[in-house]
Amino acid sequence: MDSLKYISRDDIDNMDRVPRLKLINALSGFKSANLIGTINTTGVENLAIFSSVFHLGSDPPLLGCILRPKLVPRHTYDNLKATGWYTINHINEEIYQQAHQTSGKYREDISEFNMTDLTSFYSGECEAPYVKEANIRIGLKFLEEHLVQTNNTYMIVGSIEQLMLPADCFEDDGFFDIEKAGTLTISGLDAYHKTKRIDKLDYVRVDKSVKREE
Amino acid sequence: MDSLKYISRDDIDNMDRVPRLKLINALSGFKSANLIGTINTTGVENLAIFSSVFHLGSDPPLLGCILRPKLVPRHTYDNLKATGWYTINHINEEIYQQAHQTSGKYREDISEFNMTDLTSFYSGECEAPYVKEANIRIGLKFLEEHLVQTNNTYMIVGSIEQLMLPADCFEDDGFFDIEKAGTLTISGLDAYHKTKRIDKLDYVRVDKSVKREE
Numbered sequence: 001m002d003s004l005k006y007i008s009r010d011d012i013d014n015m016d017r018v019p020r021l022k023l024i025n026a027l028s029g030f031k032s033a034n035l036i037g038t039i040n041t042t043g044v045e046n047l048a049i050f051s052s053v054f055h056l057g058s059d060p061p062l063l064g065c066i067l068r069p070k071l072v073p074r075h076t077y078d079n080l081k082a083t084g085w086y087t088i089n090h091i092n093e094e095i096y097q098q099a100h101q102t103s104g105k106y107r108e109d110i111s112e113f114n115m116t117d118l119t120s121f122y123s124g125e126c127e128a129p130y131v132k133e134a135n136i137r138i139g140l141k142f143l144e145e146h147l148v149q150t151n152n153t154y155m156i157v158g159s160i161e162q163l164m165l166p167a168d169c170f171e172d173d174g175f176f177d178i179e180k181a182g183t184l185t186i187s188g189l190d191a192y193h194k195t196k197r198i199d200k201l202d203y204v205r206v207d208k209s210v211k212r213e214e
Numbered sequence: 215m216d217s218l219k220y221i222s223r224d225d226i227d228n229m230d231r232v233p234r235l236k237l238i239n240a241l242s243g244f245k246s247a248n249l250i251g252t253i254n255t256t257g258v259e260n261l262a263i264f265s266s267v268f269h270l271g272s273d274p275p276l277l278g279c280i281l282r283p284k285l286v287p288r289h290t291y292d293n294l295k296a297t298g299w300y301t302i303n304h305i306n307e308e309i310y311q312q313a314h315q316t317s318g319k320y321r322e323d324i325s326e327f328n329m330t331d332l333t334s335f336y337s338g339e340c341e342a343p344y345v346k347e348a349n350i351r352i353g354l355k356f357l358e359e360h361l362v363q364t365n366n367t368y369m370i371v372g373s374i375e376q377l378m379l380p381a382d383c384f385e386d387d388g389f390f391d392i393e394k395a396g397t398l399t400i401s402g403l404d405a406y407h408k409t410k411r412i413d414k415l416d417y418v419r420v421d422k423s424v425k426r427e428e
Contacts, residue, residue, distance in 0.1 A: 003381040004380065005377075005378070006377070006378055007376070007377035007379065009275075013274075020272050020275075022387075022389055023388070023390050024271075024273075024374065028268050028269040031246065032244055033243055051269070053242050053243060054245070054266055054280065055242040055265070056362060056365065057365040057367055058238035058239060060364060061223075061226050061234075061241075062364060063241065064280070088241075093412065097415065100418065101418055104418040104420035106420055138241055143364055144362060146369065148278075148358060148360070149358060150271075150276060150357055150373070151270065151271040151276060155278070155360065157364060159364070160223065160226065160241065161222075163220070163221035163226075164221075166217075167217040167219040174233040175405065176236060176241075176402060177401075178240050178401050179401065183244065185243070185244035185409060187392050187409075188392075190416070191413070192411070192415070193410060193412060195399060195401075195407035195409050195410075196409075197405055197407050198307065198310075198406050198408055199406045200404055200405045201404045203403075204314065206318040
């Protein structure tokens with residue numbers, strides 16, 4: 001049997017900063033891997049990697065994400081508040097290194113699109129730039145922000161207003177296959193993973209035992 | 215080139231409920247796969263699958279998750295509010311079918327541990343039950359709740375108070391390998407995926423080009 005490591009809150013509080021960052025960032029499980037595109041009111045584009053985008057509801061269609069504007073200046077936060085628009089673009093195996101590079105602290109007048117050779121484009125409706133090299137692209141309007149008091153972090157809530165998706169990723173039963181689209185997942189601070197689907201399970205009814213769909 | 219599907223907000227609003235659920239649930243990207251364990255004040259245990267646990271901060275160590283207590287009764291919400299404690303347990307390949315089964319709407323007096331043959335145990339400090347069959351187990355104290363007004367959903371914020379982790383998943387550089395621990399990831403409503411790490415990238419300094427660690 002593998003040996004088990006018990007770690008108390010005191011142990012965590014006594015860790016050095018970098019090992020603590022690496023450990024705590026791994027504990028939520030696998031994370032979404034997205035690029036958020038915005039533009040400021042003078043026309044400078046911004047692109048930033050986020051591993052904190054999550055599902056909030058399907059009717060109305062909502063996504064959440066976590067930003068930290070109170071700790072350091074964050075252009076994504078300023079831009080989406082100023083224009084009301086942002087895009088979420090799934091990171092795939094062809095662009096994950098460029099996506100990771102957007103986590104550098106570039107000045108406000110520098111576009112991460114230029115620094116990484118990713119290509120911006122506009123749909124007309126959505127004011128924020130999409131990433132051409134992403135396969136799954138979502139245009140959102142800013143709706144709500146909530147301040148987590150314990151660490152001055154914001155949860156941002158946005159509504160999905162526009163989608164650009166690969167048509168061949170829809171299965172007959174309505175399942176949308178992000179693995180087929182090449183979407184990656186992140187663990188910890190900086191590890192990138194491909195996925196392999198092992199199962200798709202039925203909706204659970206409490207008077208039935210577990211049923212397999214495939 | 216694959217054909218691209220454009221979907222507007224009107225298209226989404228006009229979709230039937232189930233296809234919309236399937237599509238919108240896929241859009242955030244890959245999701246964490248966790249079981250949340252709680253106990254009510256009369257001693258009935260509850261266990262429920264969640265794909266919405268996310269990282270909120272490492273100092274203090276915080277995790278967030280999304281609950282929907284305003285839509286239907288949710289025992290997890292009631293219990294963690296009543297006792298102040300909950301556990302987060304990573305789902306692995308050996309238990310994902312049992313984990314999925316906890317999404318059934320069981321009565322309050324029925325423990326999902328009993329219905330799924332997963333095993334509860336207690337650490338002494340944390341009042342909520344852990345899942346013995348999970349490899350990564352986290353004990354948390356409830357800290358904050360935030361109501362998303364648009365759809366009556368709660369973001370719950372908890373502090374990490376205790377960890378039980380496989381000792382052999384720590385790498386020399388402090389990286390904690392959840393893939394080695396067998397942690398799965400979820401896409402959409404009901405698809406389960408294994409992962410394969412493709413890279414681990416360095417911290418980005420803006421005057422350097424992308425550097426590879428392995």
